[in-house]
Amino acid sequence: MGKILFKNARILKMNGEDIFISNLVTNDNLIEYIGDDYEPYGPFDRIIECNENLLMPGFKNAHTHHPMSILKSYADDLPLHEWLFDKVFPIEAKLSEEDVYEFTKLSILECFASGVTACFEYYFHYYAMLKASEEMGMRTYMLLTPSLPEEELAAIHEQYSDPEGLITTCFGLHSVYTPTPEFYEMIIRLVNKYHTPFYIHASETPNEVKECMELRNMTPVQFVESMDLFKYGGGIYHGVVLNDNDYEIIKKHNLTVVTCPGSNTKLASGIADTEKMVKNNVNVAIGTDGPASNNGLDMFKEMWLVTGLQKLLHNDPSAMDAKCVLEMATINGARAMNLTNSDILEVNKFADIILIDLNKPNMRPIHNIVKNLVYSGSKDVVKLTMVDRKIVYEDGKFYVNQDVDEIYKKCQYLADKLTK
Numbered sequence: 447m448g449k450i451l452f453k454n455a456r457i458l459k460m461n462g463e464d465i466f467i468s469n470l471v472t473n474d475n476l477i478e479y480i481g482d483d484y485e486p487y488g489p490f491d492r493i494i495e496c497n498e499n500l501l502m503p504g505f506k507n508a509h510t511h512h513p514m515s516i517l518k519s520y521a522d523d524l525p526l527h528e529w530l531f532d533k534v535f536p537i538e539a540k541l542s543e544e545d546v547y548e549f550t551k552l553s554i555l556e557c558f559a560s561g562v563t564a565c566f567e568y569y570f571h572y573y574a575m576l577k578a579s580e581e582m583g584m585r586t587y588m589l590l591t592p593s594l595p596e597e598e599l600a601a602i603h604e605q606y607s608d609p610e611g612l613i614t615t616c617f618g619l620h621s622v623y624t625p626t627p628e629f630y631e632m633i634i635r636l637v638n639k640y641h642t643p644f645y646i647h648a649s650e651t652p653n654e655v656k657e658c659m660e661l662r663n664m665t666p667v668q669f670v671e672s673m674d675l676f677k678y679g680g681g682i683y684h685g686v687v688l689n690d691n692d693y694e695i696i697k698k699h700n701l702t703v704v705t706c707p708g709s710n711t712k713l714a715s716g717i718a719d720t721e722k723m724v725k726n727n728v729n730v731a732i733g734t735d736g737p738a739s740n741n742g743l744d745m746f747k748e749m750w751l752v753t754g755l756q757k758l759l760h761n762d763p764s765a766m767d768a769k770c771v772l773e774m775a776t777i778n779g780a781r782a783m784n785l786t787n788s789d790i791l792e793v794n795k796f797a798d799i800i801l802i803d804l805n806k807p808n809m810r811p812i813h814n815i816v817k818n819l820v821y822s823g824s825k826d827v828v829k830l831t832m833v834d835r836k837i838v839y840e841d842g843k844f845y846v847n848q849d850v851d852e853i854y855k856k857c858q859y860l861a862d863k864l865t866k
């Protein structure tokens with residue numbers, strides 16, 4: 447898109463500086479300049495008058511399964527076992543590459559409309575997800591697990607190894623209760639060969655931890671560390687049930703805990719003690735989890751839940767302040783995904799940015815914009831989303847080189863077919 451001047455914006459860099467009114471210039475995929483003296487950086491291909499609306503880094507959804515939007519509102523309000531075994535698994539078993547491709551695109555549209563500029567994605571049918579992410583222009587960090595032969599996983603990882611690229615990958619496992627011994631061995635080999643971070647769903651429910659203790663006399667976190675899989679960092683999704691030793695392991699390896707409060711609430715899994723994690727200097731990022739257990743991909747909803755649940759858990763309205771939650775949804779998520787080049791607004795960082803409309807009833811009056819975002823914000827305040835040199839969403843319209851109505855139609859057709 448060449449050069450864009452975002453003129454006259456409130457700028458929230460997320461680097462600790464206060465919000466200030468100024469201008470921001472993007473050149474191709476990078477931020478070239480922030481300040482008042484922007485004229486030498488012209489001429490510009492486009493000038494966007496921001497009218498003192500808020501420019502900030504895009505949200506990072508640090509745990510999702512995009513193709514699961516097929517299951518959105520298909521099976522809800524059911525006991526966990528029934529939900530999983532009678533509804534989710536039978537549909538998942540039938541999913542084709544085409545289904546995964548179409549529903550990933552649908553989810554990416556929802557992400558762009560809610561200001562998400564990067565996703566930590568995990569599902570199966572990698573080629574379909576990669577194709578969808580590339581075509582739509584979504585920055586994606588993809589978890590690779592043994593749903594393909596080892597050589598194919600290695601080849602995908604090597605193909606997407608450029609840290610400046612739109613898509614990068616790391617290795618992991620679904621959970622400690624699903625893999626066979628061969629799967630563990632395969633992932634151990636890959637992590638050691640490529641020195642990648644390792645991620646896994648872990649300590650999501652009390653029952654999972656209890657069963658792991660009975661089987662191995664170790665918690666899921668201890669079990670993963672016993673295989674030396676956290677050697678190059680990484681982390682866990684959920685972390686609802688953690689003991690003191692788990693905390694030591696998390697701190698020792700500088701692991702991230704991706705909290706998924708919407709999913710944990712909907713499935714009644716419990717409340718992750720993110721307040722305690724933050725006090726222990728753990729990198730806490732936020733994920734929506736898949737749209738079957740949420741049912742949205744909305745970081746505003748997740749941010750509210752993170753803080754609201756901590757206030758309830760600790761019986762303390764001062765627990766988990768808004769600034770800390772916003773950092774989790776942006777900088778900490780970037781750290782979780784190895785995307786430190788798109789964590790804050792700074793010259794030479796990626797121009798993965800969003801413009802927030804402050805001229806909305808829920809964003810006024812302005813006492814504290816960060817609190818407005820976390821406590822009063824909703825995805826309809828997202829005015830513009832830019833990822834990897836392209837404005838992909840602006841004023842309710844998508845610019846993704848796709849016929850959006852076709853995606854809706856196709857997904858409806860596939861959803862009806864799959865659930866018949």
Ligand SMILES: [Zn+2]
Binds near residue numbers: 510511647735
């Ligand atoms: Zn998950």
